[in-house]
Amino acid sequence: MAEYKKPLPAISSLSEPYWTGLKHRDLKLQRCNDCQTLWYPPGPFCPGCWSRTFTWQNLSGRGKVNSWVIFHQAYFSSVKDEIPYNVAEVELEEGPRLLTNLVGIDNADIKIGMPVEIVFDDVTEEVTLAKFRPLGGGSK
Amino acid sequence: MPAWDLKDQAAVSGVGHSPYGKRLNRSTIDLAGEAIRNALDDAGLTRDDLDGLIVSFGTPIGADADTLAYALGLKLRMYNQTWAHGRFTATCIQNAAMAVSAGLANHVACLASVSFSGFRKPMMGGAGDNEGAREGGGGHGEDPVYGMTSPGAGAALVAQKYFHRYGATSRQLASVAVAFRKHAALNPAALMREPITVEDHQNSRYVCEPLHLLDYCQINDGAACVIVSRSDRARDLKKKPVYISGMQGLPAGREEFIWTHPGFGTSQQKVFDYKPDLQPVYQMAGVTQKEMSAFFTYDAFAILVWTALERWGYCKPGEAAAFTQDGRIELGGALPINTNGGLISEAHVMGWNHQVEIVRQLRGECGPRQIANAQLIQWGNAYGDSLIYRKG
Structure with a gap:
């Protein structure tokens, strides 16, 4: 593969599942297990109801x-x-x-x-x- | 204490600026020193009177508050600094008004001193723009991984959607740049004073389509300073005070995108019919939009004038495109906007040059571009903060 010179994402502990998903041909985002909110960009918990339980869901x-x-x-x-x-x-x-x-x-x-x-x-x-x-x- | 108790408690006692120019080859501390000294002279204050400093735009494009205090030999009781973004002009003035009202300082110099031309390549959207790649995304919707970089690109995204949603055109947007250039022609401090036409705008190159070069602000060097004092002290100084009658803070959250109002549907905003309803700034000042002698806004990109007019209820969503035609926003029009020429034609001093102009308009110091009988002027931005200034 030729050297890729364009900016690359700064992958954090929060966003790592998103980027790993893409690598495996899955577009995944976090969905709240309690209120079903789906959000982007990745966050530590649901920005809607502050539930700490969520699932990385395939879209x-x-x-x-x-x-x-x-x-x-x-x-x-x-x-x-x-x-x-x-x-x-x-x-x-x-x-x-x-x-x-x-x-x-x-x-x-x-x-x-x-x-x-x-x-x-x-x-x-x-x-x-x-x-x-x-x-x-x-x-x- | 309800916020409206701060109405008129603080005032602008002095304004000053450095020359504005492209590649002035002067340090930002040097430019800041000149702006602060001019503002103190304007107020009839001395360096020893100054005990507060608030800077809106420091490293790496501007001078930082602590280094300014050191270089200028200031003896400060308080200083503060926001991160290097233009959006914090009103926030700085609000903090200064609160500080003098609460007795934390007597006279606070608020300013930005910038050298854009020296830093343009590495900073604004380029390879050195680390902020564009910060966790959570850039401050103007940047995502450099997909080549989405520079503050103007987010504004272009808003403009494209605005044109589509409301059937408006780039040709209509040209009226903003044409109006501001007319104002700049009357302003000796302005960088761009040659008249332009709608055709000039349409023929100027795209930077980030659908925005043309003439939709973009200047990239320059310069400093501008506002001295905020407690009103009873300001009344004893050289110039008539200009009162800070209303304030509204800078909102944030998932319904906000910096270059437009809620409900617009950019970034993660929901889509709904935005209604400005009651904005605290008007309640605090006890006035309405109809009473404003002029409106000033952060015009880094022409489209922001439309979204600001709609956020502040001068127009309903989609109506700013028509409102800005036919000279309505020019001197002598129904609502003059940015009579200094704005960031688009005077200079980009993070909106501090606009504060200088507002104060001078309310003092009647603007000569050929003076608004007759100016009494009340609003600083209101697409991103949702505001000040209302009243003639003293």
């Missing part, structure tokens, strides 16, 4: 585009060759929203509300990112 990996932007400026030298690149905020079917990149689509075709599904991108041996593509496969 559908489907959602829709809530908003999106196109970077025309390279803030990191490691993304210089990818300008212009997209960043989307995807609202999962189960509710929480994730920032991500849309793949398999031209930037000009991105629309708010379009259905998308997860694509697991193994960027290093340790880290897998959650990217998304149009539901049913990309157009390119």
Whole structure:
């Protein structure tokens, strides 16, 4: 695998199950065992009812585009060759929203509300990112 | 003690600033020293009168409070500093007002001194932007792992959703930058004084689409300072006091995203029809929006003017796009906004330059850009904090 130069996540004791899940092709978030709240980003206990018991639950990996932007400026030298690149905020079917990149689509075709599904991108041996593509496969 | 007992208990007694500029090649302690000295002179105070210092924006872009006290030979009874974000301007002034009202200090210098141009590459969204990668996410929705970096990107996310949700356009947003540039043309301290048109805005390059370069604030160096004093002391000083009549703290939580109001649906916010209802700042000051001579807001990105107008109830959600047309937010309009030219055209001094302008407007010191008979001015932000200033 070519050396990956873009920023990598700072994985903490809280977020480790999330990243391990992605590595194993599961999108998992914490769901409260008491009030059923599902939340992101990872937290020590339920932000709704403060219950300390929760389960890392596998999610559908489907959602829709809530908003999106196109970077025309390279803030990191490691993304210089990818300008212009997209960043989307995807609202999962189960509710929480994730920032991500849309793949398999031209930037000009991105629309708010379009259905998308997860694509697991193994960027290093340790880290897998959650990217998304149009539901049913990309157009390119 | 109910919060409204603090109404008018503290006042701004002096304001001052350094020159603003790109690559001034001056240290942030140097710039801060000039701003503090000018503000003390403006108030008719001396260094020995100053016993409090609150800094909103220190390392690595600005000067820190403790090093300022050391370099300037201050003898402080209290100092405080917030983390290096523009959002804390009102918080600092509120803390100063509380401190002088409670007797912890007599006169508190509140300021930011920044050198953005020197630190731009490593700091604002770039490889050295450690904050973007902090646990829990960046302060403006950054997630560098996916290339989501820089404060403006979160604002672009809000703008895209705003355009879609309400059928507004980038062309309408141009009116904000055009208005502020007109104000800056009347302000000798402003960095950008050449008039611009809607077409100039539309033709300027995208930084983070859908935001154009002309939707973005300046990146510059400079310092601006406000002296907060107990009102009875301020009345004995050189200039007429400008009273701090209302205050409202900075909210936080899962329903907040820094660049918009609750209910908007960015980050983990729920989606609902936001209603500003009763905001404590108006109750404390005993006034309504209708009585404001002007509105000032943190305009790091033009879209924040729309979301601030809606958060503070000057417009219903979705209506700010139309409200900001036809000169309504320009001098002489129904609600002048950021008559200094704002962060977009005067300079980016974390909103401290706006406080200087508000005070000067309420003293009638603004010359060609003076608002006739200015009595009450609100500082109210997209992220939900506010001050109401009243002419003394």
